Amino acid sequence: MVAKKVLSLVFVRDASRILLGLKKRGFGQGWWNGFGGKVEPGETIHEGALRELKEEAGVTGHELQEVGLLKFEFVGDPVLLEVHVFSTTKYTGQPSESEEMKPRWFDVDDLPFSQMWADDSLWFPLLLKGSKFSGYFLFKGHHEILKYTLDEVERLEY
Numbered sequence: 001m002v003a004k005k006v007l008s009l010v011f012v013r014d015a016s017r018i019l020l021g022l023k024k025r026g027f028g029q030g031w032w033n034g035f036g037g038k039v040e041p042g043e044t045i046h047e048g049a050l051r052e053l054k055e056e057a058g059v060t061g062h063e064l065q066e067v068g069l070l071k072f073e074f075v076g077d078p079v080l081l082e083v084h085v086f087s088t089t090k091y092t093g094q095p096s097e098s099e100e101m102k103p104r105w106f107d108v109d110d111l112p113f114s115q116m117w118a119d120d121s122l123w124f125p126l127l128l129k130g131s132k133f134s135g136y137f138l139f140k141g142h143h144e145i146l147k148y149t150l151d152e153v154e155r156l157e158y
């Protein structure tokens with residue numbers, strides 16, 4: 001059996017904007033993304049999502065909805081990444097830069113897809129219209145998607 005790593009990914013939105021962070025180090029460095037990371041032992045995925053949002057963006061999320069389940073494999077790497085995507089319009093606090101992320105609001109019509117993971121431009125339209133989605137992506141390196149599946153779903157299945 002391949003090892004599995006469970007990660008969270010949180011997007012805070014308002015009517016026309018979405019909060020992204022420029023990843024300053026580690027996996028996905030130099031790219032804009034939501035906030036998240038590895039779920040730690042003893043916490044739920046939802047708790048991990050809230051913790052990472054606070055640690056990385058300095059804001060407290062409320063009423064997080066789980067909207068997406070994305071699985072990633074990388075050629076030559078036995079580890080399967082299982083990324084749980086959350087969205088909310090409710091938060092308290094002001095976004096502030098952390099050691100890991102530099103937050104910035106983006107207009108949803110002007111997202112920096114050339115500086116994001118290649119899969120994001122595929123599923124962001126579903127996120128932005130409020131759908132739930134489930135996907136699998138096989139990457140070669142960190143830039144090239146060799147194959148993928150992506151479905152809009154009624155409910156997320158694990």
Ligand SMILES: Nc1[nH]c(=O)nc2c1ncn2[C@H]1C[C@H](O)[C@@H](COP(=O)(O)OP(=O)(O)OP(=O)(O)O)O1
Pocket residue numbers: 007008009010026027028033034035036037038039072081083117119120
């Ligand atoms: N292909 C992909 N597309 C995407 O949009 N987000 C991805 C992705 N692959 C991983 N992610 C997200 C999931 C998670 O939010 C983040 C990676 O998290 P990290 O590995 O940085 O976790 P941690 O912040 O826990 O790491 P450490 O700081 O080393 O503990 O990138």
